[in-house]
Amino acid sequence: MNRPAPIGRRWMTLFTLAWLVIWMAQLTPLQLLLPLQLDSQTSDDGDRWIHSVVVSGLILGIGALAGVVAGPLAGAASDRTDGSRFPSWLGGRRRVWAFGGSWGIALFLALTGLAHRPWLVAICWVGVSVAVAVASAAFTAMIPDQLAPDQRGAASAAIGSSQALGIVLGVGTVVVLGLDVLPGYLVLAALVVVVGTWASMGLPDRPAPRSELAIGITDRPRWASLRDRDFCWMLGGRLIANVGNALGTSLFLFFLLYGLHQDKDAAEDNLLILIVVYTIFVVGSSVIFGMISDRRGHRRTLTVVAAMVQACSGLVILAHPTYAVTMAGAALMGVGYGAFMTVGLAFATDLLPHVEDHGRDLGIVNVSAALGQLVGPMLGAGLVAAVGGFWLVFAMACVLSVVGGLMTLGARNTDSAPAVVEPTSSADAGSARK
Template identity: 55%
Template sequence: MKSLMPRDGRVGGGWLTLFAVAWLAVWTVQLTPVQLLLPLQLDTPGGQNDWITGVVWSGLILSVGGIAGVIAGPLAGMLSDRTRSRWGRRRPWAIGGSALTAASLLLTGAATEPLAVGAAWIGVSVGIAVVSAALTAMIADQVFAQRGTASAFVSSAQAVGIVVGVGAVVLLGLGIGASYAVLAVFILVVGVGTAVLLPDPPASWEHPPAERPQHATTHRDWRERLGVLRDRNFMWVLASRLTVNIGNALGTALLLFFLLYGVGSPAATAEDDLLVLIVIYTIFVVAASLVAGSLSDRTGRRKPIVIVAALVQALSAVMILVSPTFVGTAIAAGVMGVGYGAYMAVSLALATDLLPRVEDHARDLGIVNVSASLGQLLGPLLGAGLVALVGGFWLLFLVAGVLSVIGAVMTVAVHPARVSRQPHPAVR
């Protein structure tokens, strides 16, 4: 593990590989149920003519889980910032979050009623939020010159995770219970394994008591600790990530329902069609995130890439509105992958550049994670309402495009400093 320690703010291929694998597990166990398993569990509870009820239940359950993650992510991040164990600061939380996620996945797979599914899914959402807060903090703790690249691995793993999870379920013909069991084992083994192997250097930001200003007050200390949430640029980035992710979720989270009841794919082939779209989407997400992340590292300019990427995602929604066919949706999936992959990679690096206090990295990046995950989980609720309102999907994609444009406009208001390439003394 010593060879994995960062040097001068740079990490090697081994560190990046383990980091990517950890995120692959996180995204696989979160998004496979979102994209496939939960819709299958909740579809047509009242028969084939009651499909909108299944859409509404999916939206409600995912959104309640999102609210739980909103609370759990920053809280776990704040606690990990202050954890002083011989196992490190981030590692205990990554291990505990992985265990909670695995147990909750098993409960979700065993549930048969919507309320029971929703209760178990809250545990999954909390566990994922805890693991994500610990992993994201490692970028701020250990990576400086490669933040765009490291962030690209996060967004790439998100797209690949969907393919791994949905592909395994569809190609192996797994039932719902078996699928959740496989996901539980995956996050437990990979989550714990990567948490043990990734370095977790001790915090070096603490000042000895004698060095602390004697005149500091509790009130002033709390104002300092909340400083990032009072920073205008940081808040614009959070708002943009929330908005763009809601737009993305509108275009992806209800995709199986769109294929069945919007495009008209036969029930026997809908899962296969979904897998094809996910593969197309994944290829472009991975390529765009790696290229955009590397480009932002070389140039030190994140903001223009983020703006263009959000607008490209908006274009994909327009394409589906114009051509709501399987072929049209497949082309739009590639375009959406380009926009979303570049956006997520570079916007995370942009948010990391804006962090003011090293002692609050995990808490602040937990909030950054929440802005994205909350968007992904609120999207289905909004989408379900839009579908129920008009009895179809056109309004859903119209709103998805508008929100993506709004996210781009929000980023225009950000005025970040150029990328800092100097590591904190803790990781030199």
């Protein structure tokens, strides 16, 4: 198989910007807008705050289930999209799905901001989750479509670092500008429309040879990748470790309000500080470990170590739950999660079992991460309700991070081999044999 040509700075810039707005659209509501919106609708001015936490977790969990279904289906549809039948501006397999997903995110974000009842919020958030899954599946499939193995760590680092940066930019925009819930949603929707359209149309997406399209393939079972042992161990570890991360981060606002008993304005300001600290370490860790994995390999080992570092953050907060210690835990969580997401995604692309199903299989990989981030709050809400506090949340975050790392060990080690330069002449061939 021919190695893809090296990608340039423009490709990486557009790819990073696409993921930046996707993460802003998904995680800013999760961290700030949805909790504020639902707290105002269900908590009775704080008298029923546990009820508010539970409602928020349930809505995020419902959205997660919708994303679980939508991501792989959208990826599979893009694998089977015959771009030769489209106008050239619509691209090959991925562009139409990236474009449609971006506009779907924007539409449902606006509708979520307008929803004035919890059940309406739930319906609209399902729409956001489905659209995020569609766009994510399309953009992620561009990695194996267009990148050589020794460039996939850099692209994975772009996804991981833009995730953390997206939280900071999204929450920071809402807090610094003093936006209410509805204007916050509308600003996010506008950003997704502009940047998502630009990235969708700007990234290359040439029609694939019909031999690479997953059309009429009958020589293996449907969803054959889920019968691949290594692929499944990787997926399981990615899911569980992401649940551990979400338990440690997604309830920060409620933890500041009702665990550390801060007032609303102080909690919002301190949440932004926590997110900035977390982001700095996620971005640094993503870039550094992405480069290491491209140059040295050892992706499975690095993924496992990263999960263990993430686990330590829960222990730190559990041991001494103060705001200062929570900041230290956020930094430690950022180091572990940044490395885990970056190297883990590059490891996942190495394990993809069937070239014709890259979009679908990477849709499953994305779902395993997104499901962890969205199921985590639902599980955390149940743990808070069970004990009337947050200590069990951080304890479980530690346990699940360790379990996710150990599960990743079940997949085979697939260090990417250095590029082999083919001889271009008989003389070169003779020299190579010597």
